[in-house]
Amino acid sequence: xxxxxxxxxxxxxxxxxxxxxxxxxxxxxxxxxxxxxxxxxxxxxxxxxxxxxxxxxxxxxxxxxxxxxxxxxxxxxxxxxxxxxxxxxxxxxxxxxxxxxxxxxxxxxxxxxx
Amino acid sequence: xxxxxxxxxxxxxxxxxxxxxxxxxxxxxxxxxxxxxxxxxxxxxxxxxxxxxxxxxxxxxxxxxxxxxxxxxxxxxxxxxxxxxxxxxxxxxxxxxxxxxxxxxxxxxxxx
Numbered sequence: 228x229x230x231x232x233x234x235x236x237x238x239x240x241x242x243x244x245x246x247x248x249x250x251x252x253x254x255x256x257x258x259x260x261x262x263x264x265x266x267x268x269x270x271x272x273x274x275x276x277x278x279x280x281x282x283x284x285x286x287x288x289x290x291x292x293x294x295x296x297x298x299x300x301x302x303x304x305x306x307x308x309x310x311x312x313x314x315x316x317x318x319x320x321x322x323x324x325x326x327x328x329x330x331x332x333x334x335x336x337x338x339x340x341x
Numbered sequence: 342x343x344x345x346x347x348x349x350x351x352x353x354x355x356x357x358x359x360x361x362x363x364x365x366x367x368x369x370x371x372x373x374x375x376x377x378x379x380x381x382x383x384x385x386x387x388x389x390x391x392x393x394x395x396x397x398x399x400x401x402x403x404x405x406x407x408x409x410x411x412x413x414x415x416x417x418x419x420x421x422x423x424x425x426x427x428x429x430x431x432x433x434x435x436x437x438x439x440x441x442x443x444x445x446x447x448x449x450x451x452x453x
Contacts, residue, residue, distance in 0.1 A: 231384070258439050267349070269445035270385075270430070277439065285440075317384050323439055329375065330432075330441060332384030 230254070231333035233318055239339045246305040248336050250318030258321045259301035260330065261285075261293060263314040270317065276301055277323075308340045343368040345433060347444040354421055355452055362416040362447045364431030369442075371433040374407055374414050379428045379446065388429075389416075421451045 234249035250259065260275040262285075272285030274293040282293050290312060294302045301320075305312055315337050319330040346365045354360050364374070373392045377385035391398045391407040391414065398405045404417040418425050428448045432441040 262443075267445065270443040272440065272442075275440065319384070321439070328434065328439055328441065329387045329390065330385075332386070335382070335384050337382075 231318055231320055231331050233316075233333040233336050235336050236334060237337050237339075239341065240305075240308050241341050242309060244305075244308050244340075246308050246338065246340075248303040248305075248316055248318075248338070250301045250303070250320075250333055251299050252301075252320040252331070253299065254320065254322070254331070255298065256320035256322045256331075257298070258323060258328070259295065260319040260321075261291075261301065261303045262317045262319065263287070263312075264317055264335075265314050273303065308338075310340050312338065313340045314338060343435075343442070345369075345431065345442060345444040347429075347431060347447045349445060349447070351448040351450055353450045353452060356422060358421055360418040360421045360425070360449055360451070362429050362449065364414040364416070364444055366412050366433055369412070369433050369435060370409075371435065373434050374405075375432045375434075375441065376403075376405060376414075376416050377430045377432060377443075379430060385430055385443075418449075421449075423451045423453060425449060426451050 231252045261273045262270045276295045292304045318333040321330045375390045376388045379385040406415045428446040430446040432443045435442045
């Protein structure tokens with residue numbers, strides 16, 4: 228079974244703090260994704276990565292950065308957290324097959340910025 | 342603009358009935374469409390995939406249809422059970438196949 232783990236289930240930070248969210252997958256997947264999920268807005272893609280050290284902006288990259296130094300690990304960084312970044316953050320991974328791209332999700336991190 | 346629409350209102354049905362959820366999209370030509378299930382406080386879990394050249398796909402009590410002319414997918418759960426209560430998300434392959442764009446989801450409640 229594919230397993231995607233996220234470093235924290237719940238996190239509370241203060242405005243202006245630097246926040247790291249970690250994601251690890253154990254299936255040697257090439258693709259990894261970071262989403263945020265908000266009521267009424269659904270899942271929105273922040274950043275994704277096709278390979279180590281590669282990253283591409285998703286639909287809402289502003290205020291975020293990412294790092295992928297190893298294939299199994301994809302980190303989301305909030306350089307200076309703001310209250311509008313309070314959300315559920317979901318990491319996912321997939322293996323590009325050319326025909327399908329089923330994504331496997333982690334359990335999510337609920338981040339509250341005070 | 343590109344849009345994926347799912348009914349934002351919760352769907353309440355009685356146990357044993359068939360639940361039908363709708364996913365409509367505009368301005369996309371997806372190679373395939375996926376359906377995911379999400380339980381409260383958890384990440385989505387993949388259920389089914391249907392390709393653009395397939396009309397229908399089945400898996401146990403689940404059935405998905407895909408009409409590329411209407412730009413619509415229907416997701417059916419037959420003989421529904423309270424354990425089927427969850428939010429169901431549709432997702433379209435966009436931007437080169439590795440990216441998915443998700444709808445906002447429809448919450449299903451199956452009552453005894």
